[in-house]
Amino acid sequence: MTESTHFDVIVIGGGPAGLTAGIYLSRARLNTLIVSDGVPGGQMILTHEIANYPGVESISGYQLSNIMKKQAKNFGCTIKANTTIVDMNLEGPVKEFSLSDGKKYTSDAVILTPGGRSRTLNVPGEAPFKGRGISYCATCDGDFFTGKEIVVVGGGNSALEEAVSLTKYATKVTIVHQFDHFQAFEYAVEEARANDRIHFIMESAITRFNGDDKLESVEIKNLKTGETEDFRTDGVFIFIGYVPNTEFLKGKIGMNQWNEIVVDSDMASNLPGVYAAGDSIVKRYRQVTTAVGDATIAALAASNYLHQLKTKQLHESLTH
Amino acid sequence: MLYTNLHHVMTAADHQKLINENENVMICCGRMGPMCIPVYGIMEDLEDEYKHVKFADMEFDNPEAYVIRDVPEVRGFMGIPFTMYYRNGKLVKATSSIQSPAQVRAILDREFATADVK
Numbered sequence: 001m002t003e004s005t006h007f008d009v010i011v012i013g014g015g016p017a018g019l020t021a022g023i024y025l026s027r028a029r030l031n032t033l034i035v036s037d038g039v040p041g042g043q044m045i046l047t048h049e050i051a052n053y054p055g056v057e058s059i060s061g062y063q064l065s066n067i068m069k070k071q072a073k074n075f076g077c078t079i080k081a082n083t084t085i086v087d088m089n090l091e092g093p094v095k096e097f098s099l100s101d102g103k104k105y106t107s108d109a110v111i112l113t114p115g116g117r118s119r120t121l122n123v124p125g126e127a128p129f130k131g132r133g134i135s136y137c138a139t140c141d142g143d144f145f146t147g148k149e150i151v152v153v154g155g156g157n158s159a160l161e162e163a164v165s166l167t168k169y170a171t172k173v174t175i176v177h178q179f180d181h182f183q184a185f186e187y188a189v190e191e192a193r194a195n196d197r198i199h200f201i202m203e204s205a206i207t208r209f210n211g212d213d214k215l216e217s218v219e220i221k222n223l224k225t226g227e228t229e230d231f232r233t234d235g236v237f238i239f240i241g242y243v244p245n246t247e248f249l250k251g252k253i254g255m256n257q258w259n260e261i262v263v264d265s266d267m268a269s270n271l272p273g274v275y276a277a278g279d280s281i282v283k284r285y286r287q288v289t290t291a292v293g294d295a296t297i298a299a300l301a302a303s304n305y306l307h308q309l310k311t312k313q314l315h316e317s318l319t320h
Numbered sequence: 321m322l323y324t325n326l327h328h329v330m331t332a333a334d335h336q337k338l339i340n341e342n343e344n345v346m347i348c349c350g351r352m353g354p355m356c357i358p359v360y361g362i363m364e365d366l367e368d369e370y371k372h373v374k375f376a377d378m379e380f381d382n383p384e385a386y387v388i389r390d391v392p393e394v395r396g397f398m399g400i401p402f403t404m405y406y407r408n409g410k411l412v413k414a415t416s417s418i419q420s421p422a423q424v425r426a427i428l429d430r431e432f433a434t435a436d437v438k
Contacts, residue, residue: 038421039361046354062357082365082421131399131417140353141417144398214396235398 006106007033007078009302010097013113013245014079015042016288017278017295019068021111024299026075030306033107034072034079035099041065042115043242043279044288048139053288064288090252090274093309108309109302112249112261112269112276113295116242116286121153125209133215133235138162141235142169148234151176151218153206159239160188166237167197174199174233176206178223206236244280256282267298273309275302322377323352324360326367329378332387339406342374344432346424349378349388350401355418359401362421366428373432405431 011021014036025032039045047061056064073079080101087098090110097105118136120126126134135141142165150170152163155177161184163173175192180203182189192198201220207228208219218236221228246259254262254270260283261276263269269276277294279286322328329335329347339345348363350356363375378385380400388394391411394402399417405427406412412431415423 039358041357045357048353060352061354062352082362131415132396133398135399135417137353137355137399140351140355141399214398 005033005103007031008107008306009033009109009111009299010035010095010105010107011111011113012085013042013115013278013280014038014040014069014081015113015115015278015291016044016065016068017113017115017291017298018042018111019065019072020292020295021113021277021299021302022072022077022079023068023075024296025111025303026072026077028299028303029076030303032077033105034077035083035085035097036079036081037084037114037245038082040069040079040081043117046137047288050288061288085248088248088252090271093273095273109273109305110275111267111295111298111302112253112274112280113278113291113298114245114249114280115291116244116279118238119240119243121206121238121240123207123209125211125215129209129211129215132213133211133233134209135235135237136239138166138237141237142166145170145235147171149232150174150235150237151206151231151233152237152239153177154239154241155179155182155184156239156241157184157188160184160192162237162239163198164188164191164195167195170235171197172199173197174201174231176201176204176220178205179203209236242279242286246280265297266301267294268301273302273305322350322360322379324377325364326360327374327376329376330382330384332384335378335384335387338374338376339409343408344373345376345404345406346373346428347376347378347388347404347406348401349385349404350380353400355399356401359403359419359424362419362424365421366424370428370432372434373428407431 008030009025009032011018011034022034044061044065051058084100089096095107095110146169149172151174153176203223206218207221210217217230217232220231261281263276263281267275275298277298278291348359393414397416403415
C-alpha cells in the first residue's frame with residue numbers, strides 16, 4: 001500500500017519559476033511540494049554567467065539556483081529532486097499525483113513550471129555521438145576541439161554567439177542553417193560574418209552523423225536542391241532553440257500548437273486551481289527574470305484561489 | 321575545487337586507494353559546468369539508496385586526473401564529465417557528457433548488481 005500525502009500546492013518543475021513559486025507559497029505558510037525531474041535550477045544551471053538579473057551584478061546560474069533553493073527550503077518548502085510524474089489527475093477540486101518514488105500525493109492547487117530543454121536534431125547518430133563529437137555546450141567542451149574543424153547548427157543568437165566563441169579553439173567553424181537568413185540579432189550576425197574562421201552553409205540541414213569511435217563526418221542536405229554531401233568534421237555543436245517539457249501534459253490541459261501551456265494574465269490555465277509559469281507557457285520572451293515574474297503572479301493567484309476555496313468550504317460547513 | 325557534497329578524489333594515489341578499497345565505485349570527473357552539475361546532483365541523490373556503491377568526484381583540470389583522462393576507454397570522449405564505474409578496482413564502464421538519472425541508474429543496476437544469494 002502506498003502512502004498518500006496532501007499539500008496545499010504542488011509545483012511541478014524546479015527551475016527559477018518553480019523555485020520562485022515555492023518561495024512565495026511557503027512564505028505565505030502554504031504547505032508546498034516542488035517536484036523536479038532533475039537537479040533544482042532547471043536550464044538556469046546551463047548558464048555560466050548571469051549578468052542581467054537585477055540586484056545581482058554577476059552570478060553563475062548554479063549559484064543563483066542554489067540560493068533560490070535555499071530560500072524556498074528556509075520558508076519550509078519540500079523539494080523532491082530527480083523525481084518524475086508517473087500519473088496525475090488535474091481535474092476536480094483535489095489534484096492527484098503518482099511520483100517515481102512510488103508514493104501518491106494530492107493537493108488543492110497546482111503550479112506547472114516544467115520549463116523547456118534544448119531542441120535536438122533527432123537524426124540518426126545523434127544519441128550515440130553525444131559526448132563523442134556532438135555537444136550542446138560550447139563553454140563545457142570547446143577546448144576538446146582546439147586546432148580542429150567543427151560545425152555549428154542553428155541561426156539564432158545562441159548559435160551565432162557560440163560559433164564566434166568557439167573560434168578561440170577551432171581553426172574553422174562552419175555554420176549550417178536551414179534558412180537563407182538568420183533569426184539572430186543583427187549585431188550577432190555581423191560579428192559572425194566578420195570572423196574569417198567562420199564559414200556558412202545556408203538552406204541546409206544535417207541528416208546523419210557518421211563515425212566509428214567518435215564523430216568523423218556529417219551528411220549535409222541542401223534543402224533547396226535535395227543534394228547531400230559527406231562533410232568531414234571533428235565536432236558538431238547544436239543550438240537550435242528550445243522545446244517545452246509538456247509532453248506529460250498532453251490532453252490534460254489547454255495548450256497551443258507548439259505544446260505551450262495557455263494561461264491568462266493571472267497565469268491560470270483552463271482548469272480551476274491549475275496555474276503555469278516559466279518557459280513552458282505561451283509567451284515571447286524566455287528569461288530567468290520573466291520566469292520569476294510569471295511564477296510570482298501564479299503563486300499569488302494560487303494563494304488567492306486557496307483562500308477563496310477555504311472561505312467557501314467554511315461557509316458551506318456553517319450553512320449545512 | 322568541486323562544490324559538491326560528494327567525496328572528492330584529489331590525487332592519483334587517492335583514486336587508486338578508493339577503487340582498491342571499495343567493491344563498487346562511481347567517479348564523476350568534471351568541472352562546475354552545466355553538463356557536470358546535474359550528474360553530481362544525481363549521485364548525491366542516489367548515495368542513500370545505493371549504499372553498496374562509493375560515489376566520488378574529481379576535478380577535470382586537476383593534473384592528477386590523468387588517471388581518468390588518459391585511459392584508453394575514454395579515447396574519443398569529447399564531452400565532460402567523464403563518468404567512470406569501477407568494480408573490484410577495474411574500470412567496467414565509462415560515459416561522456418551529461419547523463420539522465422535513468423541512464424545512471426541503469427548502469428549502476430547492471431554493473432553493480434547485488435545478486436548475492438546465500
